[in-house]
Amino acid sequence: LAMGWLFVALLVNGVLGAFFEPALSAAVPDLVPDDQVPAAHSLGQLSYQIAMLLGQGTGGTLFRLFGAPILFAIDGLSYLLAALSEAFASIPQTAPAERESRPTWQEELAPFVEDVRLGLSYVWRRQGLREVMFVSAFLSFFSMAVVGLQPFYVERILQAPADWYGFMLAMFGLGALFGTLMAGSVRLAGVRRIRWLIVLVLVQAV
Numbered sequence: 121l122a123m124g125w126l127f128v129a130l131l132v133n134g135v136l137g138a139f140f141e142p143a144l145s146a147a148v149p150d151l152v153p154d155d156q157v158p159a160a161h162s163l164g165q166l167s168y169q170i171a172m173l174l175g176q177g178t179g180g181t182l183f184r185l186f187g188a189p190i191l192f193a194i195d196g197l198s199y200l201l202a203a204l205s206e207a208f209a210s211i212p213q214t215a216p217a218e219r220e221s222r223p224t225w226q227e228e229l230a231p232f233v234e235d236v237r238l239g240l241s242y243v244w245r246r247q248g249l250r251e252v253m254f255v256s257a258f259l260s261f262f263s264m265a266v267v268g269l270q271p272f273y274v275e276r277i278l279q280a281p282a283d284w285y286g287f288m289l290a291m292f293g294l295g296a297l298f299g300t301l302m303a304g305s306v307r308l309a310g311v312r313r314i315r316w317l318i319v320l321v322l323v324q325a326v
Contacts (some may be wrong), residue, residue: 123272130264150211165300173293180286248314255321267292 145161152160183191243249267289274285308316 123268126268127265130268134260134264147211151209162300166297169293169297169300173290173297176286176293177290178286179289180281180283183286184282252317259321259324 145164148160148164149157179191243253270288271282271285274280274282274288278284
């Protein structure tokens with residue numbers, strides 16, 4: 121029962137993140153001057169990876185010391201604090217045209233569906249983007265299973281304290297942080313870029 125609900129929670133979290141993360145990135149150019157967009161994206165990714173590294177690295181130890189209920193309460197409070205901070209961010213919007221009547225939910229949904237269709241069509245027509253999308257979806261699907269099974273691996277196979285679950289997750293964060301820094305400093309193009317992508321996907325699997 122616990123395993124089933126754990127996978128449901130991971131699935132819901134992944135679906136919501138698939139909509140939230142692109143929207144968050146797309147809002148950055150509207151919030152900073154044009155010449156600061158690359159720096160803003162880099163700073164956002166860097167702060168995210170550092171937060172994940174610290175949070176996951178200490179999460180196992182905090183779980184052992186305080187237990188799950190207190191940590192879930194703190195996690196929920198962090199969402200409220202994040203929502204409060206975002207309330208002060210104003211994203212410029214184009215005012216919609218005046219309508220005589222309130223639009224139906226189908227009319228509200230139509231622009232979103234059209235945007236998704238255009239985005240998928242754009243990706244599908246470009247072989248490189250299409251292959252990256254499939255590989256990313258493949259890796260995400262199976263990596264979520266790894267993350268979901270890790271607590272049981274630590275407890276039953278390694279027979280280690282919960283601290284080690286946090287340490288293992290922190291290694292994911294450390295690798296992501298290293299990858300973010302490398303992606304910004306290494307310049308590859310053409311066939312060399314494709315070959316390195318294939319090699320690194322294989323290394324990630326190992």
